Amino acid sequence: MQVIEIRHPYHQEQLPNEPMVLVLGFFDGVHKGHQKVIETGRKKANELGIKLGVMTFNQHPSIVFKKIAPHSMKYLTTVKQKAELMAQQDVDYLFVVDFTSGFASLAPQAFVDQYIVDWQAKVVVAGFDYTYGPKEIAAMEHLPTYAQQRFEVITVPKETLTGEKVSSTRIRQALALGEMEEVNTMLGYEYVTEGLVVHGDARGRELGFPTANIQTKSTVRLPKEGVYVTEILIGETWYPSMGSIGRNDTFEKNRPVTVEVNIFDFHEDIYGEHVEVRWLDYLRDQEAYPSVEALITQLQLDEKNSRAYFTNR
Incomplete structure (x- = not known):
């Protein structure tokens, strides 16, 4: 797996010059819900005979949006750990995008044009709750409109455990209670x-x-x-x-x-x-x-x- 660090605005030569299936998400913890999304992308890439790429960020978006101070953010996985887990998922390219104010200010259409279409993504895969801007205009349900039939969109439904969604938030809550069996079950490791x-x-x-x-x-x-x-x-x-x-x-x-x-x-x-x-x-x-x-x-x-x-x- 190749790890490619991207800072906005990027240079086209940083990117692989080939079509791919692109999976989107922050993936803190790379838990079972995330794994389901990546597995969906892997299956589609295999069907099409093209590479699988995953886009993540170097830091949580909340830091740039001033919802939390950088030193207060506690991650389930470092970028290095994410990369190791992604490699186990048979990902070909891991794109680590610097989540800066410049990147965050991209309008949804600009994000789609510059970070999906220009990356030669033929299929985009993400979880049902992924957003690429304000939720009211940049939820997964809006992505086909921005795509303009230039790529296929696959939305992966939530993964559940005991009737509740597997999420990074739920894992953090379980960690705070010392409930390691639940934590490790949701992570899958x-x-x-x-x-x-x-x-x-x-x-x-x-x-x-x-x-x-x-x-x-x-x-x-x-x-x-x-x-x-x-x-x-x-x-x-x-x-x-x-x-x-x-x-x-x-x-x-x-x-x-x-x-x-x-x-x-x-x-x-x-x-x-x-x-x-x-x-x-x-x-x-x-x-x-x-x-x-x-x-x-x-x-x-x-x-x-x-x-x-x-x-x-």
Whole structure:
């Protein structure tokens, strides 16, 4: 898969000179609903014998429209993670468009002419709720009018789980509650965050539970504070582990939130490593314990429960 970064106004030579099926969406999380849209595009591209392209954005449109500050936006997936998931969907071209004020100011017809027709899209595929401007004039139902019979439009209906639409919003809500089974079911894969292993205060080691302290970007959306069954990717190997998102209130109040992972049966130094963490199952809330001994007892139980999860997996 080729990743092509586009900044408005773009140069035509940046684009592949061939017809394609073009799938539109922001795709935060690349969840089952998104996968259904992309699969629809893949099927159509196969039928026509042409390439499949997907257009996404480098940042959420809400930032440009001043609905949310850049540092407050928490994503389910980074652009890098999106690209990896798109590659698994057999996408040929991933177009990452810089969502700037110049791009956002395009009228619907201009968007269609410059970002669909000029891209040689023969078919456009998007979810039922995709918009390319103000909803009242730029919803999917209006796209055939702007198309002027120059390309086919395929609108994909919503994907549901337990009677409700699978959406990035619903996944964020489930993450905030620590409902990892629901999160991972809607995603179709296990939720992953990335980060850098940095030095911490070494309290875990003193307790007999050494942890990798993982520095995550401010734009990464973490599950709710608590203790989880996790897996951690170091190099090319996934290791069973248990993870903590919290403030270590047993030792000090009002500490910043940290991500720490205790890796089972692992004894190597991994400072400076870029790692990934899969969040598999929620074990318990964070709480301050009356003594270090009480905390150690709880950690031993957490480890027992985590190992049991992997045994019964």
